[in-house]
Amino acid sequence: MLKITEGSHAVAEAVKFCRPEVIAAYPITPQTHIVEALAEMVANCELDSEYICVESEFSALSACLGASAAGSRVYSATSSQGLALMFEVCFNVAGMRLPVVMSIANRSLGAPLSIWNDQQDSISLRDSGWMQVYAEDNQEATDLHFIAYKVAEDHDILLPAFVCFDGFILSHTYEPVDVPAQEEVDAYLPSFKPYQRLDAADPISMGMYATPDYYMEFRYEISRAMERAKEALKRAGREFDEEFGRDYSAPVEGYRLEDADTAIVALGSICGTVKDAIDEMRGSGRKVGLLKIRSFRPFPDKEILKALDDVSTVAVLDKNVSLGSGAGGALGLEVKDALYGSGIEVKDYITGLGGRDVRKRDIANITDLAESGKGDMYYGLREEVL
């Protein structure tokens, strides 16, 4: 049933229906509303879950790590500096192959202090072994949680997952969202069956010491699981479509791309703006399309190459910057890698950092720049303050 609700509350409700047995989180803007709503559900006995109040994000994810290792389905949520504080634990969770799911309400990283949106926080953890999926709207942000748990807990995958949705732009926005019923979610997402767990009667240790003779092989195993996750995400997205009628089977999604000469590639909520800008540009006869990237980790390089096969120019929008790489954001660098040798011109645009609005006219301007061969730059700099 469609319901007008705030993004964070829709996510909290989705998480409730996933029946996490342990939740540990620390409030941080713009994620706070999610865990506040979950705390209320636990206090009101609407959700039977152990809610652990912790003193920091490091502890939040550490508690989740322990609880997951003990065999519970666990949940956390964070943003920005909170995720930065979890950095070490993120690598440990992935290395121990614990299927933790965490919502990231994307926010820029300080300094300078900024509570506003970009995607630097989750992007900075792209090498950690967590899957990363990005939502365009609140419906997708909600639905991706069910899919994330299903794939993460698959014994053939066993990798944790970030469900990323843009802070404020989605988290604090009211939109109609169809949150499924508990029975429907139960049918899609069975209860958690741990691959292995801490048990005093049959003790194991996890994340043990690996000498140089073994460490590389463990990292390789994570790479292989990430590779298998590509298919698992498609499968889980297809099954979701069968159950709920919304199709998330593709890791990339084209919009008016069939006959496009120029393609814009983007992650997250900006895709909505891009679609509107494309409709306007199409109205004036320009052949522009969008390729939305839903899954950033695993990175769908082959699907991107296939989807962009017929375009001549690609403009990548990056709400992050890999400082020191020239004017390159993580998405731009990887799209260039995916299209290497194809002859397609790829330009990257750093945009929307720290909550800077990106409007339809900006998308049109970026399209102009890309088509005239100008790019690999920060777009929208205020020259007067430099």
Place this chain on the structure above:
Amino acid sequence: MVLNIGCAARPGKAGDNKTGSWRVFKPVFNQELCKKCGLCALLCPEGCVTVNDEEEYIPDYDYCKGCGLCAEECPADGAIDMVQEEK
């Protein structure tokens, strides 16, 4: 050792981990120069120097990390040589 998912391991003994692979220099014991004082066995931090039936002091290369304490402290000149190992 097999690769268990998440580098999980059952309870075991330190002896399960063969630390000999850490070694860069290998102590080579020259039995004809050895004075049988036993300092090497006493001082070895791994406890991996033992005496065999012929009363010879023998390092266990499965565990010897090549720290060189035995060679450094050995009072008999040339009885223990540290030799760089090629792997």
